[in-house]
Amino acid sequence: AVERTLSIIKPDATRRNLTGKINARFEEAGLRIVAQKRIRLTKEQAEKFYEVHAERSFFGELVTFMISGPVVVQVLEGEDAVQRNRDIMGATNPANAAAGTIRKDFAESIEANSVHGSDSPENAASEIKFFFSKSEIVP
Numbered sequence: 001a002v003e004r005t006l007s008i009i010k011p012d013a014t015r016r017n018l019t020g021k022i023n024a025r026f027e028e029a030g031l032r033i034v035a036q037k038r039i040r041l042t043k044e045q046a047e048k049f050y051e052v053h054a055e056r057s058f059f060g061e062l063v064t065f066m067i068s069g070p071v072v073v074q075v076l077e078g079e080d081a082v083q084r085n086r087d088i089m090g091a092t093n094p095a096n097a098a099a100g101t102i103r104k105d106f107a108e109s110i111e112a113n114s115v116h117g118s119d120s121p122e123n124a125a126s127e128i129k130f131f132f133s134k135s136e137i138v139p
């Protein structure tokens, strides 16, 4: 089915000017960028977005990293968009990511792993709502 997923190009990638190269991966895989904005997350936004990880040891560092520079938040649309995007991104830890994935090719570490993507259609819906109003999504 045609789905939408929430993607974030993280500060390690915007710092290295990789937005276009990463967007090309999405488009070449048949995903359409139907909403996109470059923003700086506030500490409060980053904490709220990643609240499921609040008890993890890496939470504080993750929030610090996510507010260390601009991010590009985007909505990707396409057939099986959630899983397709996860396939294109590769494993969370670039050391475990398959050849040809974004994280294998661009990520610096398990934390500075260049991209975030929703892990289920349910989370995609709430993550999209977190950043975008209806009128900002233009299919």
Ligand code: CMP
Residues within 6 Å of the ligand: 053, 058, 062, 092, 110, 111, 112, 113, 115, 116, 117
């Ligand atoms: P993401 O897919 O955005 O979800 C949670 C993020 O936490 C993850 O990508 C990484 O950027 C970061 N992170 C840092 N350390 C770890 C870890 N040990 N395990 C999982 N995620 C981590």
